[in-house]
Amino acid sequence: MQIAFDNSYASLPDRFFARVRPAEASAPRLVKLNRPLADELGLDADWLSGPDGVEVLAGRRVPEGAASIATAYAGHQFGSFVPQLGDGRAILLGEVVGRDGRRRDLQLKGSGRTPFSRGGDGKAALGPVLREYVVSEAMAALGIPTTRALAAVLTGDPVVREEVMPGAVLTRVASSHIRVGTFQFFAARGDVEGVRLLADHVIARHYPDAAAAERPYRALLDGIIARQAALVPRWLLVGFIHGVMNTDNMQVAGETIDYGPCAFMDEYDPATVFSSIDQHGRYAYGNQPRIALWNLTRLAETLLPLLDPDPDRAVADAEDALKAFAPSFERHYHAGLRRKLGLFTEQEGDLELAGDLLRRMAENSADFTLTFRHLAEAAGPAGDAEPVRSRFIDPTSFDAWAEGWRARLAQEPQDAETRRAAMRAVNPAFIPRNHRVEAAIQAGLRGDFAPFEELVAVLARPYDDQPDYASYMDPPEPHQRVTRTFCGT
Numbered sequence: 001m002q003i004a005f006d007n008s009y010a011s012l013p014d015r016f017f018a019r020v021r022p023a024e025a026s027a028p029r030l031v032k033l034n035r036p037l038a039d040e041l042g043l044d045a046d047w048l049s050g051p052d053g054v055e056v057l058a059g060r061r062v063p064e065g066a067a068s069i070a071t072a073y074a075g076h077q078f079g080s081f082v083p084q085l086g087d088g089r090a091i092l093l094g095e096v097v098g099r100d101g102r103r104r105d106l107q108l109k110g111s112g113r114t115p116f117s118r119g120g121d122g123k124a125a126l127g128p129v130l131r132e133y134v135v136s137e138a139m140a141a142l143g144i145p146t147t148r149a150l151a152a153v154l155t156g157d158p159v160v161r162e163e164v165m166p167g168a169v170l171t172r173v174a175s176s177h178i179r180v181g182t183f184q185f186f187a188a189r190g191d192v193e194g195v196r197l198l199a200d201h202v203i204a205r206h207y208p209d210a211a212a213a214e215r216p217y218r219a220l221l222d223g224i225i226a227r228q229a230a231l232v233p234r235w236l237l238v239g240f241i242h243g244v245m246n247t248d249n250m251q252v253a254g255e256t257i258d259y260g261p262c263a264f265m266d267e268y269d270p271a272t273v274f275s276s277i278d279q280h281g282r283y284a285y286g287n288q289p290r291i292a293l294w295n296l297t298r299l300a301e302t303l304l305p306l307l308d309p310d311p312d313r314a315v316a317d318a319e320d321a322l323k324a325f326a327p328s329f330e331r332h333y334h335a336g337l338r339r340k341l342g343l344f345t346e347q348e349g350d351l352e353l354a355g356d357l358l359r360r361m362a363e364n365s366a367d368f369t370l371t372f373r374h375l376a377e378a379a380g381p382a383g384d385a386e387p388v389r390s391r392f393i394d395p396t397s398f399d400a401w402a403e404g405w406r407a408r409l410a411q412e413p414q415d416a417e418t419r420r421a422a423m424r425a426v427n428p429a430f431i432p433r434n435h436r437v438e439a440a441i442q443a444g445l446r447g448d449f450a451p452f453e454e455l456v457a458v459l460a461r462p463y464d465d466q467p468d469y470a471s472y473m474d475p476p477e478p479h480q481r482v483t484r485t486f487c488g489t
């Protein structure tokens with residue numbers, strides 16, 4: 001079978017990318033193919049999991065029609081600007097148009113050196129590949145815009161990190177891999193034409209409505225801001241911490257990208273940081289909205305010459321666009337919080353009620369996911385509050401809050417059963433708990449992929465009761481706690 005590539009990014013000028021060939025994997029072996037995603041993309045899953053397909057997924061064979069490019073980008077990393085980053089360990093195989101008519105990139109991550117590798121080896125170790133597979137697919141199942149994982153393969157070659165690890169390649173699927181940092185790459189060089197070509201490409205590909213707008217580039221900026229203002233609250237509402245929100249990790253179509261040091265919070269604490277490289281908590285859970293706006297401001301700076309030939313007017317225009325972020329973020333976040341509490345109408349005092357719960361959760365080291373999941377059971381006069389109150393060090397703190405909450409629920413129009421179902425549809429039972437992800441990785445490193453398979457399967461149904469897998473809901477025991485995640489290289 002051939003993959004029907006339909007490449008558009010590769011037809012941009014040469015300075016947008018480098019043409020490269022992936023490194024030859026010496027003994028490719030499939031760890032996992034995401035069959036439903038392959039089907040969605042119109043790819044033949046049987047062929048992909050056969051010897052020829054696995055050679056493609058490992059980068060050993062470049063299929064006919066592939067673009068095979070490494071894209072150029074820059075980025076602010078922890079606040080410092082790096083004018084040239086680029087795909088140092090990833091190759092964009094090409095674009096395919098799926099059964100749903102959506103265009104998606106197929107990218108091999110960990111497929112060897114490129115002209116952007118700087119000092120790196122261009123490779124990925126098995127651990128981070130499994131981690132990105134599990135967490136990105138879990139995010140997709142939670143309904144959060146994200147890049148996807150099509151496959152994980154072992155290359156058969158070692159990767160030298162702190163220890164020698166098995167090398168692996170992740171096939172990543174994204175609506176594109178264009179980042180805020182891609183715009184910065186051209187802007188930093190004073191290449192306004194490059195910024196314009198990129199903006200036109202992004203409009204055509206991700207924001208077609210902007211093309212018809214009176215001022216397409218302003219509409220593009222508005223669109224990107226709106227999607228980030230919708231995305232980041234989705235993270236907060238499930239306790240997700242991206243961990244490395246550098247501008248090269250903010251994708252302009254609004255999908256979560258780069259699952260290096262990310263993690264889901266267990267106990268609720270807005271200051272939570274997992275990334276071993278985030279010494280100052282820049283990317284802590286509660287800082288994510290602020291950082292998103294900071295990144296969007298960097299994006300707006302790159303677009304200034306396109307917004308208005310007059311620099312002062314361009315700045316005023318960009319500032320005007322950026323002003324929309326905070327109210328838009330809050331609208332999404334507050335609506336999400338209401339839904340999590342089972343409030344489907346809007347009343348004054350709702351946000352104070354939600355804020356009060358979060359404060360009590362923080363004071364009582366309550367597990368974020370389980371507190372919300374078990375709230376559904378506690379709703380209603382005959383509800384069972386024990387599962388949720390037992391999440392609190394001092395359960396009476398929950399009781400005190402629940403009094404006001406029940407009084408508020410009494411003003412909602414739904415019957416208890418409808419509300420219960422609605423709450424369970426927004427409060428997941430299963431998230432990729434760090435200790436579970438770690439355990440699956442450790443087993444994988446020993447050659448046992450059964451725990452990884454099981455974890456992926458459980459996380460594909462995050463909102464369902466899965467009694468056979470109830471232990472996957474459990475927070476870590478003290479000895480299982482993961483406090484730091486490795487930056488995924």
Ligand SMILES: Nc1ncnc2c1ncn2[C@@H]1O[C@H](COP(=O)(O)OP(=O)(O)OP(=O)(O)O)[C@@H](O)[C@H]1O
Pocket residue numbers: 085086087088089090116117118119120121122123124244248249257258259260488489
């Ligand atoms: N082993 C490596 N060899 C070469 N370059 C690397 C390696 N690891 C990371 N890089 C490069 O360092 C930069 C920042 O790395 P980061 O960890 O944010 O990205 P990544 O996880 O490799 O990629 P992505 O953002 O596409 O998920 C990127 O330009 C990336 O390509």
